[in-house]
Amino acid sequence: MRQFTRAGAGGTMLAADNIVRTGEDQHKEPGDMATAQRIDGKAKAAQMSAEISLQTEALRKEHGLQPGLAVVIIGEDPASQVYVRNKKRTAEACGFYSEQHTLAEDAAEEDVLKLINDLNTDDAIHGILVQLPLPDHLDEQKITQAVVPNKDVDGFHFVNIGKLTSGNTSDAFVPCTPAGCMLMIKDHLGTDLSGLNAVVIGRSNIVGKPMASLLLQANATVTVTHSRTKDLAAVVREGDIVVAAVGRANMVKGDWIKPGAVVIDVGINRVEVTVDGETKSRLTGDVDYAEACESAAAVTPVPGGVGPMTIVMLMANTLRAARFAAGLEA
Ligand code: NAD
Numbered sequence: 001m002r003q004f005t006r007a008g009a010g011g012t013m014l015a016a017d018n019i020v021r022t023g024e025d026q027h028k029e030p031g032d033m034a035t036a037q038r039i040d041g042k043a044k045a046a047q048m049s050a051e052i053s054l055q056t057e058a059l060r061k062e063h064g065l066q067p068g069l070a071v072v073i074i075g076e077d078p079a080s081q082v083y084v085r086n087k088k089r090t091a092e093a094c095g096f097y098s099e100q101h102t103l104a105e106d107a108a109e110e111d112v113l114k115l116i117n118d119l120n121t122d123d124a125i126h127g128i129l130v131q132l133p134l135p136d137h138l139d140e141q142k143i144t145q146a147v148v149p150n151k152d153v154d155g156f157h158f159v160n161i162g163k164l165t166s167g168n169t170s171d172a173f174v175p176c177t178p179a180g181c182m183l184m185i186k187d188h189l190g191t192d193l194s195g196l197n198a199v200v201i202g203r204s205n206i207v208g209k210p211m212a213s214l215l216l217q218a219n220a221t222v223t224v225t226h227s228r229t230k231d232l233a234a235v236v237r238e239g240d241i242v243v244a245a246v247g248r249a250n251m252v253k254g255d256w257i258k259p260g261a262v263v264i265d266v267g268i269n270r271v272e273v274t275v276d277g278e279t280k281s282r283l284t285g286d287v288d289y290a291e292a293c294e295s296a297a298a299v300t301p302v303p304g305g306v307g308p309m310t311i312v313m314l315m316a317n318t319l320r321a322a323r324f325a326a327g328l329e330a
Contacts, residue, residue, distance in 0.1 A: 036296040039184050039264075045308035049094060052315050056095040059322065067322035068097040068125040069153070069314075072115060075105035075135045084131050087311055094315050097124060105135050112138060116146045126325050127153035127318035132206070150324060153317035155179075156206065165213050171324065173317050178211035180309025181243055181264045186218070188262050188298050189241070193220035199239030200224045201232070201252065201286070207245035207266055215241065232256075244286035254291025263292050263299040266306045 059065050069091045073084045084100065091098035101115055112130075119128045128151045134140050149159035155175035163172035189196065198220040202208035208224060215222045225235050236242055236256040242263045244252050249269035257263060267286030272279050285302030292299045300306055 036263075036293040037188075037298040038293075039188070039262075039298050039300045039305060041180070041184060041300055041305040041307065041309045042303075044184065044187070045180075045312040048312045049090060049315065052094045052312070052319055055319060059319075059326075059328075060095070063326055063328070065322055065326050066095070066097050066124075067127070067318050068099075068122075069127045069129065069318045070099050070101065070119045070122075070125045071129045071131065072101045072103070072112070072119075073131045074103040074107050074112060074138065077133070080131045080133075087129065087314060090311050090315055091318070094319075096315070096318060099125075106137070107135075109138055109142070112143055113146050116143065120146075120148045120151060125151065126322040127151055127314070129154050129314065149173075151321060153314055153321055154206075155210065155317070161205075161210070164210055167217055169217070173321070174214065174313075175206055175210045176313035176317065177207050177245075177266060177306060177310045178214055178243075179317075180313045181211060181266065181306055182214045182218070183313075184264060184300065184305075184309065185215075185241055185262060191218065193218040193241070196220050196240040197238050198222045198241040198243070199236050200243045200245070201236065202226060202245035202247075202266075204245065208243075211243050211245065215243075242287075246286045248286055249284050250286070250288040252287040252292065254288060254294050257292050257295045259295045260297045261295070263287055263296045264306060265289070265300050265302050268302060268307065 056067060059067070071084050071087055073080055088098050088100055103112060116128065116130070119125050128147045130143055130147065132140065134143060144156040145158060147157060149157045152160055152173050155161070155164070155173040160173045163169060164174055193215065198215040200208050200212050200215070200222065203224050203226040212222050212224045220241060223235060225232055229235060233256045236252065237258055239258055240261055242252070242257065242261055243266060244264070245266035247267055247269060249271050265285035265287040269284050269286070270281050271284050272281055283303050287299065289299060289301060
């Protein structure tokens with residue numbers, strides 16, 4: 001496995017990027033790295049899911065407790081239906097109790113809020129997820145803030161956001177997508193990112209901003225870029241770590257990537273491709289994967305990278321919520 005470690009850990013220091021390489025990269029110069037490691041989020045998520053199942057079984061045997069996840073979906077958005085189905089399936093595979101509440105596209109706000117209030121006080125439910133985006137007539141902030149912080153397994157409540165940004169994560173729920181990205185980054189670079197430059201592309205509340213907080217907490221030097229950033233390519237080129245969360249297919253080109261960088265592609269974009277004269281639709285990320293592999297040390301694929309990790313982090317948060325509810329250490 002390609003790995004960067006800090007100075008003093010036995011690798012060779014590359015003066016230009018202040019990174020130490022070990023293992024198979026030790027004798028390579030940055031420009032020599034023609035093929036990056038594919039970061040297999042799907043395999044990691046499957047492994048984590050198996051561990052969560054074991055812990056769930058132990059919780060049931062030792063404390064008679066089954067984690068419960070409620071998923072609320074409003075409307076008919078096809079992508080949301082797929083995400084919700086996958087979340088429910090994974091929850092059941094982990095041994096959780098799970099329930100899905102499907103409301104009509106034109107559901108009244110007061111009915112959504114009443115459902116959330118009922119779930120807030122339901123002892124069988126430890127985690128509540130409201131699938132976004134919501135239909136336009138619903139106030140997203142009002143609805144996400146209605147979930148009590150100790151069941152907010154998506155980490156969108158202001159209490160959880162405040163704990164994350166102030167560095168008090170011991171009893172906070174961190175948003176699932178950046179939490180999953182962070183695990184993959186730490187697998188490659190270790191838990192202390194001191195001296196590394198991290199560039200986050202996108203400043204949304206669910207990905208970009210919490211991602212920046214997590215990277216900062218791990219001592220990276222963090223730059224958050226967005227649609228108003230000047231000369232984005234030049235800024236991205238400074239990144240030892242690049243996290244792209246934009247929603248624009250293949251926007252990040254290979255020559256934007258610093259040699260040896262770790263690249264995490266959060267984007268999910270549906271594009272049309274022609275195969276044997278037939279038009280098909282397929283998913284692609286925000287990063288041009290083939291090009292990025294020419295200079296990066298490691299890149300997440302789309303699909304099979306961040307997506308499965310997001311779902312498993314939801315399970316990890318729900319298990320944690322159940323343990324908190326039972327007064328057990330998380
Ligand atoms: P968003 O639309 O809320 O935010 C997009 C961000 O990109 C904004 O901050 C905007 O300033 C920035 N941006 C837009 N155009 C830009 C440009 N030309 N240059 C630089 N920055 C630009 O999106 P989001 O909810 O953060 O999601 C981003 C992407 O990640 C989407 O493709 C979404 O589907 C995907 N996503 C994937 C997962 C997962 O589990 N894999 C989870 C959440 C989101």
